[in-house]
Amino acid sequence: MIKKRVFTPGPTPIHPDASIVMAGPALHHRKREFKEIFRETVANLKTMYKTTHDVLLFSSSGTGAMESAVVNLVSPGAKVVVGSVGKFGERWENLCKQYGMRAAVIRKNYGESIEAAEVDAHLEKDPEIEAVFIQGTESSTGAAMDLEAIGAVVARHPRVISVVDAITTLGAAPLHTDEWRLDVVIGGSQKALMIPPGLAFVSISPKAWERSRQSKTPRFYFDWKREYENQIKGQTAFTPAVNLVQALHQATRFILTDGVDDLIANAALLARMTREAAKAWGFSLFATRPANALTAIAIPAPLDAEAIVSDLEDSFGAAIAGGQGEMKGKILRVAHLGYYDAIDLLGLLGAMECVLRKRRPGTELGKGVSAALGVLAAETAQRLTGDRGTADN
Amino acid sequence: MIKKRVFTPGPTPIHPDASIVMAGPALHHRKREFKEIFRETVANLKTMYKTTHDVLLFSSSGTGAMESAVVNLVSPGAKVVVGSVGKFGERWENLCKQYGMRAAVIRKNYGESIEAAEVDAHLEKDPEIEAVFIQGTESSTGAAMDLEAIGAVVARHPRVISVVDAITTLGAAPLHTDEWRLDVVIGGSQKALMIPPGLAFVSISPKAWERSRQSKTPRFYFDWKREYENQIKGQTAFTPAVNLVQALHQATRFILTDGVDDLIANAALLARMTREAAKAWGFSLFATRPANALTAIAIPAPLDAEAIVSDLEDSFGAAIAGGQGEMKGKILRVAHLGYYDAIDLLGLLGAMECVLRKRRPGTELGKGVSAALGVLAAETAQRLTGDRGTADN
Numbered sequence: 001m002i003k004k005r006v007f008t009p010g011p012t013p014i015h016p017d018a019s020i021v022m023a024g025p026a027l028h029h030r031k032r033e034f035k036e037i038f039r040e041t042v043a044n045l046k047t048m049y050k051t052t053h054d055v056l057l058f059s060s061s062g063t064g065a066m067e068s069a070v071v072n073l074v075s076p077g078a079k080v081v082v083g084s085v086g087k088f089g090e091r092w093e094n095l096c097k098q099y100g101m102r103a104a105v106i107r108k109n110y111g112e113s114i115e116a117a118e119v120d121a122h123l124e125k126d127p128e129i130e131a132v133f134i135q136g137t138e139s140s141t142g143a144a145m146d147l148e149a150i151g152a153v154v155a156r157h158p159r160v161i162s163v164v165d166a167i168t169t170l171g172a173a174p175l176h177t178d179e180w181r182l183d184v185v186i187g188g189s190q191k192a193l194m195i196p197p198g199l200a201f202v203s204i205s206p207k208a209w210e211r212s213r214q215s216k217t218p219r220f221y222f223d224w225k226r227e228y229e230n231q232i233k234g235q236t237a238f239t240p241a242v243n244l245v246q247a248l249h250q251a252t253r254f255i256l257t258d259g260v261d262d263l264i265a266n267a268a269l270l271a272r273m274t275r276e277a278a279k280a281w282g283f284s285l286f287a288t289r290p291a292n293a294l295t296a297i298a299i300p301a302p303l304d305a306e307a308i309v310s311d312l313e314d315s316f317g318a319a320i321a322g323g324q325g326e327m328k329g330k331i332l333r334v335a336h337l338g339y340y341d342a343i344d345l346l347g348l349l350g351a352m353e354c355v356l357r358k359r360r361p362g363t364e365l366g367k368g369v370s371a372a373l374g375v376l377a378a379e380t381a382q383r384l385t386g387d388r389g390t391a392d393n
Numbered sequence: 394m395i396k397k398r399v400f401t402p403g404p405t406p407i408h409p410d411a412s413i414v415m416a417g418p419a420l421h422h423r424k425r426e427f428k429e430i431f432r433e434t435v436a437n438l439k440t441m442y443k444t445t446h447d448v449l450l451f452s453s454s455g456t457g458a459m460e461s462a463v464v465n466l467v468s469p470g471a472k473v474v475v476g477s478v479g480k481f482g483e484r485w486e487n488l489c490k491q492y493g494m495r496a497a498v499i500r501k502n503y504g505e506s507i508e509a510a511e512v513d514a515h516l517e518k519d520p521e522i523e524a525v526f527i528q529g530t531e532s533s534t535g536a537a538m539d540l541e542a543i544g545a546v547v548a549r550h551p552r553v554i555s556v557v558d559a560i561t562t563l564g565a566a567p568l569h570t571d572e573w574r575l576d577v578v579i580g581g582s583q584k585a586l587m588i589p590p591g592l593a594f595v596s597i598s599p600k601a602w603e604r605s606r607q608s609k610t611p612r613f614y615f616d617w618k619r620e621y622e623n624q625i626k627g628q629t630a631f632t633p634a635v636n637l638v639q640a641l642h643q644a645t646r647f648i649l650t651d652g653v654d655d656l657i658a659n660a661a662l663l664a665r666m667t668r669e670a671a672k673a674w675g676f677s678l679f680a681t682r683p684a685n686a687l688t689a690i691a692i693p694a695p696l697d698a699e700a701i702v703s704d705l706e707d708s709f710g711a712a713i714a715g716g717q718g719e720m721k722g723k724i725l726r727v728a729h730l731g732y733y734d735a736i737d738l739l740g741l742l743g744a745m746e747c748v749l750r751k752r753r754p755g756t757e758l759g760k761g762v763s764a765a766l767g768v769l770a771a772e773t774a775q776r777l778t779g780d781r782g783t784a785d786n
Contacts (some may be wrong), residue, residue, distance in 0.1 A: 004418065011419035011635055022636060023416030025397060026404035026589035028712050059591055060453050060614065067614045070399060076611075098613045190632060196419035198452055198591050198634030218469075220491045221453065221460045222614070238454035238585060241634060243415060243590030319421050367631035 002317040006347055009139045009168060009294045009321060009335040016255055017195040018247035022196070026242040034242065035234030037249045037295045042231065044252035045201055048170060048260045049185060053175035053203045053245060056227045059241040062167040062188030065200035067095055068222035069163045069184050073208065074165075076100035077218040080112040080213040081132045083114035087140035087324050088165060091134040099217055104129070106356055110327060111296070113289045115132045116149035123157045130211070131161040136169030136185075140324050142296030142333060143287040144173060151180035161208050167191055167200075172261060172293035172337055183208040191293070192263060192338040194251040198244045251339075267292040270336035270345050273375045277349045277368035281356060286331045296323075307333045308355055316351040342376055395710040400741055402532045402561055402687045402714060402728040408587040408647055411640035415589070416654035419635040421686045426633065428627030430642045434706040435624065437645030438594055441563060441653045442578060444570035446596045449620045452634040455560040455581035458593035460488055461615035462556045462577050466524055466601065468609040469493035474525045476507035480533035480717050481558055485526040492610055497522070502687070503720060504534045506682045509542035516550045523604070524554040529562030529578075533717050535689030535726060536680035537566060554601050560584055560593075564653060565686035565730055576601040582637060582685070585656060585731040587644040591637045644732075656731075659683040663729035663738050666768045670742045670761035674749060679724045687728040689716075698725045701748055709744040735769055 006012060014022075027034040038057075045055050058064050074080060082092045082103045089107075096103040104126065106118050132154050136147050147164060152157055154162040163184040169175055170185075171192025177185050183205040190197035191209055204212070204224060212224055220226075221238070230237045255263050274295040275285060286296035299305040306329050309322045321333040334348070349369050357363040407415075409720040431450075432577075438448050450497060451457050467473060475485045475496045497519065499511050500548040507527055515523055525547050529540050540557060547555035556577040561580075562568055564585025570578050576598040583590035597605070597617060604619055613619075614631065623630045648656050666689040668678060679689035693696040699722050702715045714726040727741070742762050750756040 006418060006421060008421050011421060014418060019416040023412040025399060025407060026583065028399060028401050028404060029590070031706075031712065059634075060457070061633065063631040064453070064614045095613050098616075099611050188632075190419065190635075196634065196636040197422070197632045198637060199516065216493050218610075220488050221457045223491075238456040239403060239581075239590045240454065241452075241637070242583075242593060243589040245633070248739060313424075319424060 004317045005319065005344070007320045007335055007340070009333055009337060010188070011197060012191060012194065012335060012337045014196060015251045015339045017250035017254055018195045021246040021250055022243050024243070024246070027246065029239055029242055030235060038245060039234045041245055041249040041252060044249070044256055045187070047256060048252065049177045049187070049203050050175065050179065051185070051203050053177060053205050054209070054228060055201055055203045056224060056231055057236065057240070057245070058202070058222065058227070059198060059236070059238070059244070060200050061197060062165070062186060062200045063091065064222060065186045065188070065202045066091065066165055068202055068219070068224060069133070069186065070095045070099050070101070071217040071222060072212040072215055072224045073161055073163065073184070074101055075214070078130045079104065079126060079128045080127055080253045081106065081119060081130070083119070083134035083145070085112050085114060085141065085143055085288055086110055086135070086138035088135050088138055092165070096133065111143060111286045111288060112151070113145050113287070116146060116153045119150055123153070123160055126374040127159075129160055131163055133163045134165070136164050136166035136175065137173065137291040137293045139168045139294060140327065141287055142285070142291050142294050144289050144291035147175065147182065148180045151182045155181035159168060161211055168291070168293045170336070171255065171263050172262060173291060177203055180285040189248060192267065193248060193255070194339040195244060195247040198241045199248060264292065266341065267336040267377055269375070270340065270342065271295055273342070273345055273372035274334050274349070275337065276371040276375050280368045280371035281363070288392045293337055294333050297332045297334070299330060299332055303359060304329050307359060308352070309330060309371045311355040311358065312351060315355065317360060318351055320348070328341040346372065397710045398712065398737070400711060400713045400728055400733075402726055402730060403581070403583040404590060405584060405587065405728060405730045406732045407589060408644045408732045410643035410647055411588045414639040414643055415636050417636070417639070420639065422632055422635055423628060427638075431638060432627045434638060434642040434645060437642070437649055438580070440649055442570045442580070442596050443568065443572065444578070444596050446509065446570060446592055446598050447602070447692045448596045449617060449619060449624055450629065450633070450638070451595070451615065451620070452591065452629070452637070453593050454590060455558070455579060456484065457592045457615060458579045458581070458595045459484065459558055461595055461612070461617060462526070462579060463488045463492050463494070464610040464612040464615060465605040465608055466554055466556065466577070466616045467494055468607070470495060472497070472519060472521045474499065474512060474522055475540070476512070476525070476527035478505050478534065478536055479503055479528070479531035481528050481531055485558070487609060489526065489726045494783070499558070504536060504679045504681060506536045506538050506680070507543070509539060509546045512543055513534060513546045516546065516553055522553055526556045527558070529559035529568065530566065530684040530686045531559050532561045532687060533720065534680055535678070535684050535687050537684035540568065541573045544575045548574035549778065554604055555684055561684070561686045564648065564656050566684060567657060570596055584640060584643060585660065587647070587732040588637060588640040592641060602777045640670060655739050657685065659734065660729040662768070662772055663733065663735065664688055666735070666738055666765035667727050667729065667742070669764040669768050673761045673764035674756070686730055687726050690725045690727070692723060692725055696752055697722050701725060701745070704748040705744060708748065711741055711742070711744055739765065
């Protein structure tokens with residue numbers, strides 16, 4: 001028997017409560033029942049974002065919400081800074097280029113992270129810069145950025161708007177939108193949020209709203225103002241992907257039962273287990289500052305990462321991701337996103353070990369899984385002690 | 394017992410095969426299994442469009458695909474013609490205005506249709522016009538346009554591109570994209586296609602492709618070229634609404650079992666039944682040329698159409714639509730879209746009659762339903778004769 005499973009950085013496993021409403025009828029998007037669901041869903045997203053800012057929802061890929069930030073915030077010819085350390089940083093570059101912005105690009109090797117000091121140097125050097133576009137997690141390399149530090153740097157420059165693609169970060173790593181003074185934060189449905197792709201979100205600070213009133217870039221579908229005027233009334237400007245909203249309502253309810261911090265702690269645990277397994281297999285991590293959301297494992301030649309991906313899918317029905325562009329064949333990417341627990345991961349690591357043994361005959365069976373178990377057992381012991389402590393008091 | 398049912402011009406009833414895959418896992422959008430489903434789905438759409446042109450799919454509302462036509466086809470300052478006889482014609486106006494086009498608007502009363510001769514007059518008068526933007530069905534008023542005639546007029550002007558919002562037309566009224574020489578035809582998932590909202594489509598003639606290479610309007614998420622380069626390989630440029638694609642795959646398979654002409658004949662039958670019922674109730678139709686996709690019924694004062702909508706929902710769980718904007722309270726809109734048969738409609742008409750009797754005490758029970766039955770019985774008799782004829786040969 002082979003069960004199909006996704007361990008990719010999107011799509012991710014779907015929560016059963018979300019599946020049920022996905023299969024149900026599409027509610028009418030102008031009727032009261034939908035409006036109530038919509039409002040509660042946005043409120044839940046705000047809790048996950050740790051923000052009191054407005055959060056708008058778009059029926060699109062995450063890229064659509066990224067585009068919304070560019071077209072609503074800056075006019076053609078505006079100077080901006082883009083952090084580019086992977087395929088999604090390159091997407092910011094392409095978006096800014098397409099809309100005629102003048103982008104100073106902080107480009108570093110794939111696997112590295114953009115540092116706050118590097119952003120600061122650009123902002124200090126050029127007072128005309130209007131916005132900084134970065135990733136929270138660069139999904140193509142598994143690298144995490146220090147959003148707290150970057151937020152603090154940008155906030156010291158009153159004219160500059162910080163824009164974070166947190167599509168893979170939201171629900172996987174700490175994200176304190178307001179406390180860290182992040183002006184615009186973008187999320188997507190198909191990551192830690194436990195539902196299929198098709199919805200994207202954007203949080204907008206008062207400073208970003210103010211700036212958006214000055215942008216001369218034309219926009220319609222992704223116009224913030226029109227959406228805001230509708231969404232405060234519990235509906236969207238255009239017919240939304242209703243079933244995905246209903247699914248998000250269910251999934252965010254589930255997430256907030258224990259809280260977003262628990263969901264993040266889960267991703268952190270799975271990430272630590274995976275990193276230890278990778279090291280025990282003799283591999284190194286591709287990212288210098290590895291994210292919680294996914295682990296990118298560098299696969300040295302003559303091993304071919306793509307062959308490992310195929311073997312896992314063919315023999316075990318398990319989908320993990322390889323590398324994109326020039327990283328193809330050289331890295332494996334294992335996600336830790338959303339509705340996904342330690343038992344899922346232990347099974348996957350065991351299957352990966354079987355595949356590795358076939359591709360690299362000296363592989364000692366059990367070594368990677370044991371290293372992961374070491375992390376899990378320590379965590380479990382700590383949790384049990386913590387629980388007992390609570391019970392005793 | 395009250396069952397919830399939608400008779401609105403989107404969302405519409407979901408086909409059960411589509412519901413099942415909506416509830417399933419999201420396939421990975423870069424893997425072979427999804428690519429096969431994607432290719433077959435696009436091929437099915439082409440069959441429904443009766444086209445050999447390229448058909449691209451976007452994860453967005455239908456409005457997103459409308460925007461794609463504007464930004465890919467014309468540059469700021471370009472002269473265009475817009476047909477505007479309802480809320481969706483006004484959407485074309487707003488889109489063209491937002492992107493800086495100079496639009497000559499053919500504006501007529503709500504309920505009227507744009508005629509080919511009116512389009513022709515504009516094209517004859519101004520040789521600088523580059524594109525004509527119209528609706529196939531104006532969903533806000535229930536009016537149908539004669540797309541064959543309009544297509545023929547535009548095709549006589551080699552420089553002009555015809556762009557049709559056929560979101561509500563596709564699968565509800567005849568649509569011969571190639572034969573009628575329609576350059577760009579837009580469809581949406583939540584109408585006759587039997588799946589929830591969240592996907593939109595656009596067919597692109599060689600002439601439209603040629604024109605799109607000249608458009609200087611910036612675009613990214615809705616850029617045709619980037620999508621085409623990905624979609625010929627069975628994938629999308631950005632993560633698509635995977636489950637909706639899987640659902641569309643199932644729904645189009647179902648539709649093509651009997652063929653799109655049968656689906657259209659079904660909508661035509663339901664529309665004829667509804668029109669006769671409305672007349673038997675003493676009402677007139679709001680549209681001068683009523684569409685197959687929906688029937689808009691004019692509700693004279695002191696009756697309030699919104700009260701009828703609420704009563705139907707409260708007493709019978711049946712959602713029909715009222716009027717938008719200044720038509721609010723004055724019209725009822727009953728859809729005939731997609732997975733929806735004569736038994737559904739007979740039940741709805743009966744329920745409407747009960748509500749009418751309450752709101753307008755003189756209403757004779759059974760009159761509207763009987764008129765509808767007259768249409769249905771004639772059609773059934775003809776179909777049975779037709780079938781026997783075939784069997785005898």
